[in-house]
Amino acid sequence: MKVYPYIIEFLQIAIFLGIAPAFTGWVRMLKCWTQGRTSAGLFQPYRDIMKLFSKDVILADNASWIFRFTPYLIFGTAVLAGGIVPMLSIDLPITSTADVIVLVALFAIARFFTALAGMDIGTAFGGMGSSREMTIASLAEPAMLMAIFTVSLASKSTSLSQMVHVIYSGQSVLRPSLVFALLAFILIALAETGRIPVDNPATHLELTMIHEAMILEYSGRHLALIEWANMMKLFLFTALGIATFFPWGIAASGDIGFIPAALLIMMLKLGIAGAGLVLLETGLAKMRIFRLTEFLGSAFLLATLGMLSYFILE
Amino acid sequence: MLLILLLVPLFGAVILAFVGDRKFAPEINIMCSAATFAAGAGLAVQVYMHGPMLAGGKFFFVDAFNVYLSVLTSFVSMTTAIFSRRYMRKEREHGRVGHMRMRFYHAMFQLFIFAMLLCLLTNNVGVLWIAMELATLSTVLLVSLYRTPTAIEAAWKYFILCGVGIAQALFGTVLLYFAAERVLGEGGEALLWTNLSRISGELEPTVLSLAFVFLMVGYGTKVGLVPLHNWLPDAHSEGPTPISAVLSGLLLNIALYALVRCKVLVDGATGTHHAGNIMMGFGLLSILVAAFSLLRQKDIKRMFSYSSIEHMGIATFAFGLGGTVATFGALLHMLVHSLAKSAIFFTVGHASQMHRTQEMDKIKGLFRGNPLVGWGLMLGVMAIVGLPPFGIFTSEFLILTATMKNAPLLTPFLLLGLAVAFAALFRRVQSMVAGDVPSYQKPMKAAHVPVLLHMALVLVIGIYMPDFLNKWFHTAVELLK
């Protein structure tokens, strides 16, 4: 059996763990620039995480084991997901453990437990956060799957590496279905990763926060893990979008030689993606929670259009 | 054997008339009925061994059809006697019946049984009519036993309506005789069922179809077919419960028996399905009307009398339908229905005694108050609405099958009736058996033997039909072809 794929696998996970905070930092930096503030630099997230790790844990009296278990679980799912999405190379051993549906399900687990943790302490904010989070998710997930289905229809598969491979090997250049799917995917990614206009990661303003509300009671290493996992999630969604829609430059075979190039190209793409994200966020305003139905509805509509256009136009 | 069967109740009536209201009168009553049942069983064995037989100079006639009915009749009358012992004692304590009436009650009870058995066993269509009238007359005053205004009203209606009906039947019989005489010549021979069935092919169709109308209306009134049924709910609800039990358990069967006998002749004569159609019409109408009336009953015995109408409708419908399966089902249905229905009436009697009322809204908490009565009632109702594994499900299954074959368009109506009846009965019974025991409920020792016996029989017949029964039914079916 070949050894390289496994090496690449570990390499990818390591890089993934390492780069994720940097990507967040990059996004924040660009944001500061666009808003004319001076930024804390690319590496501020690392410092935050370090700081949090070194702190003691402050735990509410009535926190149950769920509250303490959740951060590790979130982290675990994030890492596993990171192993699944092909970023550097197409054939990764773990990819075949889980196709894209499983990927969505992994995020769902993390969300499920985060929501529970939000309710565990029994504060009004926690409950509010959980309620809203689950509502949004229940609207976002169908749209997400529709988008994915569109792609998987095009590539006749739900296995990620296969999807990437099909698109990579150029059988499909700029299909209308894919365009629609991409648009839908972007909207959903905004929702899932809790960015503006759905949620504002940078605020603790009670009535607008969703994700922050759930993790309000966390501290110390728990908070560190959660923060880190979120950064990975953001990174992951971006990587997923890149991999499925713009895979060019990724290492087609499990040959170690291609990896550096692939890495560079990926960095480049990430940079561009981050810039795009920042543009969107500065362009848009946070929505009221009940306007989100329209937002996600349109995402669903786009995805459906993508599917229809696959049947009709192709 | 046959004569014993007839004479026992007759003498029983006389004896009880003399014994009157002594302490041991009920026991004598039970003994007489038991003896009757023994005789009936003996007769059954005889017939099972040697097949149909004539007796008393062609005057009596026993075949598979009436022998099982007579066994059934004697059996149910025995269990009813057992039940009535405790029941009537309670009634006396409540002071609803007096000394004189008890004497009267016992005598009339035996006389009634005699009349019914005579109906079944006689070979003479005229005597059949007489016995039927006798059965009516012997029960009229039992219905009015309590002498309450409603009881008297009910009895009066029973008397008048059945009298009128039966009169029609006599006219029908006259016409029948007229037709038969032209074939068989003068003399009493012409009214003997054996002869009639032999030459039914040669009888004059036009006359017979006329005759059948009168017979149908006449005996149909006693079967309680809509729209001739109006006496039935009143009579059942106002009389003492043992009487209601035998009325709907037995008398209706007997009337149906007479009707079926006539139907066979008419079919034989006309060679068409004319009579059958009429019966089907009546049956279906009865089922539907009864089912819908069930929905709005308040009096418990009234409700179950309507259910009797419904079931008689089913049986009539099946007989009208004809054919092996349907007839088989109808025979079975007569059997299981009378068992289940009389069992229900036993429990109902106890229930209403425990609450001193027949209004269902006031009857509550039987499961807790008296498990036997409660469960007896519940199971009885489950049987009567045709839930498996009770026998009525089997018979209804057969009848439905036949309907789907011969008259598929009628199936939905049949099912509608059954479903509505199901809902109506269940709704009421559930509220009676369930719940806490109300304050005014009096505990009492129930006569459990009859109920258990009947339900056990119904259950057994439902899942396993003994061979001799099967054989009887098949021969009976052949007779009624």
Added chain:
Amino acid sequence: MNIIVSSVLLLFLSALLAPLFKSRQRLLINASFLLAAIASLLGAAGGIWVVGAGITSKLILPVGLPDLPFHLRLDPLAGFFITVICLLSLFVSLYSIGYVKGYLGKRPVTSLVVFYGLFLAGMLMVVLADDALFFLVSWEVMAAASYFLVMFEDELIENRRAAFLYMIVAHVGAIAILLSFGIMAGLTTGFESFSGYTFDAMRQAEFPLQWATAAFLLAFFGFAAKAGVVPLHVWLPEAHPVAPSNVSALMSGVMLKTAIYGIVRVSFDLLGGFPWWWGAIVLIFGLISAVMGVLYALMQHDLKRLLAYHSVENIGIILIGIGLSMIFTSYNMPLLAALALIAGLYHTMNHALFKGLLFMGAGAVLHATHERNMEEMGGLIHRMPWTAALFLVGCVSISALPPFNGFVSEWLTFQAFLLSPALPGPLLKLLIPLGAALLALTGALAAACFVKAFGVTFLGHWRGSRNPRVQEAGPTMRLGMILAALMCLFLGILPTAIIEWMDILTEQLVGDKIGTTAGAFGWMWLTPIASERASYSGSTVFLGILAVVAVVYLLLHVKPSAIHRVPIWDCGFAKINQRMQYNAASFSMPIRRIFGFLFNIKEQVKLTPRGVHPAFPMRLNYYLRIRDRFWGWLYKPVVETSFRLSRRVGRLQQGRIQAYLIYSFITIIVLLVFSR
């Protein structure tokens, strides 16, 4: 065969013995439920063996109608359902030993024990039956027994209403089934003999399409009424909550599955050769039930009621699989049909397990708190940790999250959906993927619902006004739940083994199997159709997450760092009390807003302002009532019409004897005219 029959007999025995031990209630409970457990164990073993060996055996009992004795037949399909039934009943019987003791001293449990046995026996007989008569007999035995179980606590009016409604719906369904069998039997033999009523005859027979359709529709109606498919589901959320919890576990877990069995048996086995739109009907009803079920479930605040509505949802998901399979079969694509069917059946088994688990958990909570209303609960995880953990497993499984079993079947269903483009019809091509989206919606909503269920019940603070002494469920109850939970996990991480075991079913019913391809990557990869198509390895996911969590945990705890327990911070708000928590109603508020049009909502807020200023109300009453719309649409009209009719009919009996005489007079005249 003999094993199964003997287990049935054992169950009857346990039912019949009960009245004898009337006086010794405690002994009665131990003995009879233990007996039931043993019987179920036997049954389960037999079922597993039958499916594994793929054998078919028959038996004809000497009872029943003379011309139509009871036929029994044990084939892999039956074996599969027997396995499902017996597995759950094994767990539940163990659980019951502890649970039912809760009634001791309150009420006699004899009837509960009796009908528990009859109920289980009835379900097994339904699956075994091989002729219409025996099928109906056992079907009604099952229905009647469960009716009495629902009515067990009969002093409550709501229980009686629920039981009555249940009985009526069940009976109407049974009538429909009877009709459909009648049609089939009639077409096979023309009613000439009763042999037409045996399933064998129906298998052999060829039916003309329109009659087959009639039979199928009737049967589907009947079974749907039993399975609680929308819009016939109304009885279900009434009846399941009020039954004793061990019974509701069985009813939701396996009784509904007998209806699924019926649908599969009739459509695939007895009728066969159906057009695509039969499948479409099943699919559509499945989708409607799934979505409506979960939405209604979200609106509930009664824990068991919520679970009952989830049964509607899951039945919907199962039907989706079956419907797809029927569509594929009708277009003669055996492989895809096999995939879809496996998905449906797999979910059948999963739902049995986790719904049973959840109801047992809810029962434990009820047992401890005597409370079904979630608004009165909270923080139970501290007082009953075992129950909480096991209930959580159930929640995760039913919300279709890996690595538990719910996800496997949902994943398979998705795969089946994604293969629909292979279908010829363009319409189907376009529409079926939308179904996939609905399924996704269902899954997500289910997750939301169970966050609510678990969060409100077990997390936070105790919300109730009264504060009962709550202690953990007893050992037997825990044992039952633990076993179920383990099964959930097992089915989640080792699906391939199960599917290879089940392959015989699809092989017999649709003529192909996915097992070989599923096994292609070894025991840990679930790859239906082809490995590059899609693949999932529950075990890897499980182990992966476990490994990462473990590693991280260890890394973080190399140097011990203190954990300070402090009062709640909550953004520094002052004194929060338990009334400030989110509760069930508030949790589901956003979704209620979004999907409000589907419900019949009555919502009002009453302020009683203090004198000085309306902005500072003394008290605020919030009233919310959510009704099932289908009541008004379907049930009320029927009831009202029948009562109107009965009033009409009542006029016949109007008291005056002259009128009665006129009736007979007219009857005579009419008949005479008619027959002259």
Added chain:
Amino acid sequence: MNINIAAQINSFLAALVLLTAFGMLVQRRMYGLVHLFTWQGLFLSLNTAIVGYVAGRHHLYISSVLTLALKVILLPYILHVLIQRLKVHKEVETVINVPMTMLIGIALVIFSYHLMSPVRELSNLVTRSTLAVALATVMIGLLMMITRKHAVTQIIGFLAMENGLFFAATSATYGMPLVVELGVALDILIAAFIFGIFFFHIHTTFDSLDIEQMARLKEED
């Protein structure tokens, strides 16, 4: 006396029977009714005797005597006694809409004639033509029971029906077999006692024999 004279007498008596039936239909007074009923019975028994003589059926004599005893002597006597005991002899009952009832009666006669014509064709007895009259009598008895509201009159109507039946038996088939005739007579006797008892019960409980008030058992609300 030869056949056709007998036939003439027979049909004459039949006409009288029918006449009495109509009379009862519209008779208001109790005693009047009873008298009419007696007359009808008399005509019947005469008729039976003649038929018996003509047809040489000797058991018809017995039944004629029975009729005489029962319907001409016993029943009217019982009725008299009851009427006096219950003090209803003065009671005058309002018969609703006499002409209408008459018309219906006539229609019934025509109908029964039409109905019985096939039987008439078949029969070769002297009395065949009177069968229609018999049926008409039965029907009119029923009609009478429908129109009247008094217990006694209803019973009389009932007995009139019985008469009609008996008449039918003689005229269709020269009478039923003897055992049947006896049985029927016995039944009527028992019935007579029963309604006797009934009158007392009704009178004591409702202190009048008007059956209009016996309408409590009903479904409609």
